[in-house]
Amino acid sequence: MANEGPSDIKMDDTSIPLDGSLHPASKRENDNDEVTQHQDGTEGPASKKLKTQDGTVDNRRRGFAAIKAEYLISNEVAQTNVVDDDAAEGSISTGDPVNGKPDPRGDTRGDARDDRSNGKKEKPRKKQKGQNKDRQYGHFSDAIKLCNSVAYTNEFSPRECRFGERCNMSHNLRGYMAQGRREDLDTLGGKCPVFESFGKCPSGWKCRFVKSHSEEIEREDGRKELVLNGAGDPSQPFSGDDDAADRRPGTVNAVSSDQKWSLAKKKANLEKSDKYIQWLNADASRSRDFHNRKGGHSTENQEDSKTAREEFRAQFVDPPLKPSEKRKIYFGRETPVLAPLTTQGNLPFRRLCVELGAQVTYSEMAMGMPLIQGAKGDWALMKASTSEISPPRYTPSEGSIVKGYDNSKDLKFGAQISANQPWIAVKATEALTSFLPHLRVVDLNCGCPIDMVYSTGAGSGLLDAPNKMERMIRGMNAVSGEVPITAKLRMGVRDAKPNAAKTIERLAFGGEEQRDFLGAPGCAAVTLHGRSRQQRYTRSANWSYIAECAAMVKSYNQKKDDLADTAKEPDANTQANSADGRMYFLGNGDCYSHVDYFDHVDNAKVDSVMIARGAMVKPWIFEEIEKGQYLDKSATERLGYIEKFCKFGMEAWGSDELGIGFTRRFLLEWLSFTHRYIPIGVLEHLPPSLNERPPAYRGRNELETLLASDNYKDWIKISEMYLGPAHPGFNFQPKHRSNSYEMEAEG
Numbered sequence: 001m002a003n004e005g006p007s008d009i010k011m012d013d014t015s016i017p018l019d020g021s022l023h024p025a026s027k028r029e030n031d032n033d034e035v036t037q038h039q040d041g042t043e044g045p046a047s048k049k050l051k052t053q054d055g056t057v058d059n060r061r062r063g064f065a066a067i068k069a070e071y072l073i074s075n076e077v078a079q080t081n082v083v084d085d086d087a088a089e090g091s092i093s094t095g096d097p098v099n100g101k102p103d104p105r106g107d108t109r110g111d112a113r114d115d116r117s118n119g120k121k122e123k124p125r126k127k128q129k130g131q132n133k134d135r136q137y138g139h140f141s142d143a144i145k146l147c148n149s150v151a152y153t154n155e156f157s158p159r160e161c162r163f164g165e166r167c168n169m170s171h172n173l174r175g176y177m178a179q180g181r182r183e184d185l186d187t188l189g190g191k192c193p194v195f196e197s198f199g200k201c202p203s204g205w206k207c208r209f210v211k212s213h214s215e216e217i218e219r220e221d222g223r224k225e226l227v228l229n230g231a232g233d234p235s236q237p238f239s240g241d242d243d244a245a246d247r248r249p250g251t252v253n254a255v256s257s258d259q260k261w262s263l264a265k266k267k268a269n270l271e272k273s274d275k276y277i278q279w280l281n282a283d284a285s286r287s288r289d290f291h292n293r294k295g296g297h298s299t300e301n302q303e304d305s306k307t308a309r310e311e312f313r314a315q316f317v318d319p320p321l322k323p324s325e326k327r328k329i330y331f332g333r334e335t336p337v338l339a340p341l342t343t344q345g346n347l348p349f350r351r352l353c354v355e356l357g358a359q360v361t362y363s364e365m366a367m368g369m370p371l372i373q374g375a376k377g378d379w380a381l382m383k384a385s386t387s388e389i390s391p392p393r394y395t396p397s398e399g400s401i402v403k404g405y406d407n408s409k410d411l412k413f414g415a416q417i418s419a420n421q422p423w424i425a426v427k428a429t430e431a432l433t434s435f436l437p438h439l440r441v442v443d444l445n446c447g448c449p450i451d452m453v454y455s456t457g458a459g460s461g462l463l464d465a466p467n468k469m470e471r472m473i474r475g476m477n478a479v480s481g482e483v484p485i486t487a488k489l490r491m492g493v494r495d496a497k498p499n500a501a502k503t504i505e506r507l508a509f510g511g512e513e514q515r516d517f518l519g520a521p522g523c524a525a526v527t528l529h530g531r532s533r534q535q536r537y538t539r540s541a542n543w544s545y546i547a548e549c550a551a552m553v554k555s556y557n558q559k560k561d562d563l564a565d566t567a568k569e570p571d572a573n574t575q576a577n578s579a580d581g582r583m584y585f586l587g588n589g590d591c592y593s594h595v596d597y598f599d600h601v602d603n604a605k606v607d608s609v610m611i612a613r614g615a616m617v618k619p620w621i622f623e624e625i626e627k628g629q630y631l632d633k634s635a636t637e638r639l640g641y642i643e644k645f646c647k648f649g650m651e652a653w654g655s656d657e658l659g660i661g662f663t664r665r666f667l668l669e670w671l672s673f674t675h676r677y678i679p680i681g682v683l684e685h686l687p688p689s690l691n692e693r694p695p696a697y698r699g700r701n702e703l704e705t706l707l708a709s710d711n712y713k714d715w716i717k718i719s720e721m722y723l724g725p726a727h728p729g730f731n732f733q734p735k736h737r738s739n740s741y742e743m744e745a746e747g
Contacts, residue, residue, distance in 0.1 A: 138731035140661030144180025263374030348648035357622030368419035541589025
């Protein structure tokens with residue numbers, strides 16, 4: 001077995017070139033259907049002949065990675081099921097009234113799906129296929145529920161229980177310690193990672209490492225008291241009250257229970273939204289009357305049509321408020337972006353990616369209506385780590401400096417929302433920008449392909465409703481204060497009918513009927529995913545189309561000048577926020593290495609690239625981009641990232657039974673992607689491809705082989721290295737029903 005090499009591949013005459021061009025995918029040619037022998041010993045037409053730079057011919061099976069012969073363990077290709085990676089970017093929250101009860105912790109959504117019948121007889125459901133629609137994770141809680149009045153204080157100093165004798169939780173601390181919880185963990189050296197980082201653990205006596213920050217002392221009267229180290233310090237931000245979980249150290253953008261309650265009771269002050277929505281409804285009614293008016297679009301009676309249009313213009317009323325001037329943002333070659341990832345875009349994973357070089361991050365997609373209703377689960381998605389409020393990297397070259405941009409006031413974290421009506425998007429935006437002090441942008445999701453979102457008219461459903469999308473962007477821009485508004489699109493709904501180019505033009509200038517009155521919608525940046533909704537992930541991303549749209553965006557400056565009224569300069573508040581008033585344009589799809597990243601920036605001419613699945617499979621892709629080379633991460637280094645994720649998870653969700661259960665659940669979700677990584681050192685050819693599957697192979701040591709396993713039981717084994725044995729009631733269902741196996745972890 002080969003020894004693990006250095007953490008990165010050095011660049012010399014015999015190693016990998018900086019451009020990764022040993023066998024570039026862009027230079028493949030001479031495809032044919034000749035019967036050839038593959039490296040796995042089989043024969044067949046599903047092959048590609050690739051000419052290398054030295055003129056030799058390499059036979060590879062289409063869609064399968066070429067593994068060095070010494071690492072192959074059988075002649076059979078691993079039968080990996082086709083993965084529906086829409087889960088990476090396009091699911092929806094279920095912690096809202098429509099999709100189930102909120103999670104008790106408010107940070108995640110899976111447990112909300114348990115017991116949805118509420119005692120009512122459910123209608124028979126059709127057999128579900130493909131991606132799981134209703135995944136269950138069982139439960140993971142203590143056998144005895146300890147009251148918060150005693151959970152965070154020393155034994156002889158409990159707080160007054162606000163429920164008094166009506167409280168149905170235990171107040172017997174010693175009884176809880178003896179019988180109400182599982183034994184302390186001995187992983188991570190038996191030391192609580194939260195206490196090690198912050199000097200106090202907000203999980204109190206419920207912590208699974210509580211022995212590392214507690215002791216039993218004898219008082220002067222001879223009584224022995226259980227004491228928490230650091231307990232009772234008024235300077236600490238957590239005390240066991242209702243908002244304690246939201247005020248964890250290292251976390252920002254925590255919205256208080258009072259603020260969420262005010263939203264739920266419709267008492268929150270969203271005055272700007274109310275005024276704008278009233279105007280929006282009146283304007284929509286006016287437009288509807290015009291378009292429904294007989295002869296309004298008649299080509300036979302052009303004089304009547306002209307008169308109708310003049311009357312329509314004369315009836316126009318200015319909106320009640322103009323957009324505020326926006327804070328300048330920047331996207332460039334040095335700012336790779338982590339995409340908004342459903343489930344996997346959680347706070348601990350984003351924190352890990354930022355540590356590895358991600359310069360811009362987004363929350364998981366939150367639904368607009370639950371935000372307006374104060375749903376705890378969706379507001380929990382807005383929490384960010386302190387590392388995400390630091391400025392992104394900014395090294396502009398000569399001539400590319402953004403006028404008015406102040407990098408010291410910029411930050412990495414932005415929020416993404418989804419909505420199917422303009423008033424929902426407007427109100428959700430005002431609520432976000434009012435309650436969240438650390439927010440770079442608010443991004444409107446116009447590309448989510450999931451049926452539950454699309455069928456309501458949200459996500460990719462907006463691609464066929466460009467007028468509605470424009471009204472959303474305008475309204476969001478009007479109420480967002482200094483926070484810029486951006487949008488993320490797909491190419492279109494159907495494969496054969498891409499319409500993103502027209503949509504982008506509309507977001508840049510506004511529709512022809514409104515741009516004269518209202519100016520540009522004020523969209524600061526657009527991200528285009530190079531696939532249609534219909535396509536999902538069945539083909540590679542279309543970067544040729546992205547490049548066409550990028551070229552079109554680059555030409556908008558001149559076109560903007562041509563469209564501008566020579567007697568009146570465009571309102572700066574409605575324009576994008578770059579130096580010349582143009583939008584930033586980002587591409588998204590199949591970026592899996594620094595070679596892909598710089599190829600798209602240099603050749604497709606996008607400002608930056610948003611990375612989704614590539615970051616989930618190997619989060620150090622951001623480090624590769626920063627260093628400009630492939631990094632052959634050892635199994636030990638990769639395991640170190642898993643350890644960091646576990647520590648970050650316990651800091652975000654708690655080191656008690658519930659927090660560790662959440663951490664394990666999201667770790668297993670992540671491992672369902674990371675096992676697809678094929679180490680650089682075992683590949684026979686470069687560049688690696690995100691969509692290539694490996695034949696059965698062994699790693700360079702046992703740990704690397706374990707990390708490559710697609711067996712969920714091995715993922716559980718990995719999680720137990722840092723989180724201990726799973727709770728007896730914990731269930732794990734892998735994402736895809738085609739691999740329908742369910743695990744009940746042994747305690």
